[in-house]
Amino acid sequence: xxxxxxxxxILDEAMNNAYEIIVNHKxxxxxIDETGECSLPFDIREEEPDLTGMIEYFIExxxxxxxxxxxxxxxxx
Numbered sequence: 001x002x003x004x005x006x007x008x009x010i011l012d013e014a015m016n017n018a019y020e021i022i023v024n025h026k027x028x029x030x031x032i033d034e035t036g037e038c039s040l041p042f043d044i045r046e047e048e049p050d051l052t053g054m055i056e057y058f059i060e061x062x063x064x065x066x067x068x069x070x071x072x073x074x075x076x077x
Contacts, residue, residue, distance in 0.1 A: 014039040015057050019066055022049060022073070 005013075018040050020026040031038040042050055051070045058066045 010039055011041065011057075012061070014041040015054060018042070018044060018049065018054065019058075019070070022051070022054075023069055 017026075017031055017038055020031065021028060021040075021044055026034075028038055028044065041054075051074050055067045055070050055074075058064070058070070
């Protein structure tokens with residue numbers, strides 16, 4: 001029987017999945033193959049994902065390395 005996930009766990013999984021896809025560490029299909037599902041916080045096919053919102057989330061979770069990578073992506077555009 002699968003464990004039920006709390007909202008914060010779903011959000012964390014979605015943000016980390018989006019991060020992995022945006023920085024080209026994994027593809028959507030790779031995540032699906034590994035876990036059987038892929039939660040995302042927004043439509044990843046959008047040309048302008050909400051990188052600022054992701055940075056704010058990763059500041060709250062104290063994942064500052066991810067913030068720096070996302071900020072570099074913002075600065076390139």
